[in-house]
Amino acid sequence: MSLETVSETRSHGGVQGVYRHASTSTNTDMVYSVFVPPQVALGRPLPVLWYLSGLTCTHANVTEKGEFRAACAEQGIIFVAPDTSPRGPDVPDDPEGLWDFGQGAGFYLDATEEPWSRHFNMATYIVDELPLLIAEHFPADMMRQGITGHSMGGHGALTLALRNPGLFRSVSAFAPIVAPGLVPWGRKALRHYLGELGPAWRQHDTVALIEDGARVGELLVDVGEADPFLEKELRPELLESACDLAGIDLTLRRHAGYDHSYYFISTFMADHVRWHAQRLAG
């Protein structure tokens, strides 16, 4: 599989790259970023941390504002940031032109409904297609993958890890949407992509997946107490009770004064990188 280099820039002793390729999952071109740390010089494959971004984002938001590179360079972690959806003039978008659905809002699932199903196949893209490209073109140890994400991307990280046992050795999230079937952003997306409320929704809902028996060993989740989306869209208390009942070791940190922005994410990014690095070591 070929990729086009958009840019490669020296940073923290490693290389921050941006790449484009023709995706067979989304039937569009897709752009993503990869940071390769200086430990590449040691000649051994390095662990990979996936970061799934939130609504309205491309690869660029975290790449420019996430402040992950110093910790990745310290820990020898490859950091991959995909786009959040297919894009382009032929790709359908929110019928009302709103920002919470359609392009920039793929919700990390494979749509089954028209007109979305031709392009909106982000689960296949993240789990199957992009890892093959990363393995082929970067010094990545695909037996040591961790995943994290923010908001809609936190939902993606949690649901993809729960749906693919053993694929990711470590899972964390920043301000994730944990119960999309119960909140406005999620209900809108699931209805369009999967059809009216039904069993398929539970396959893309972290709390429902846990209630239905899916498991991960442990979770690290950070939320900001000043996040305007906390009560209406994120609902971390539902994750807390689901994990309690299921016996999942959840570390849920509530940070006074922090909101939903990259000022919040970048503050705790190094903690997450180091937390994953410990679990991806060896």
Ligand SMILES: N[C@@H](CCC(=O)N[C@@H](CSC=O)C(=O)NCC(=O)O)C(=O)O
């Ligand atoms: N309308 C605003 C708000 C959109 C927003 O807050 N997006 C978040 C993710 S929300 C959940 O998935 C985000 O990460 N925005 C990008 C950023 O760089 O902050 C808007 O359009 O900005």
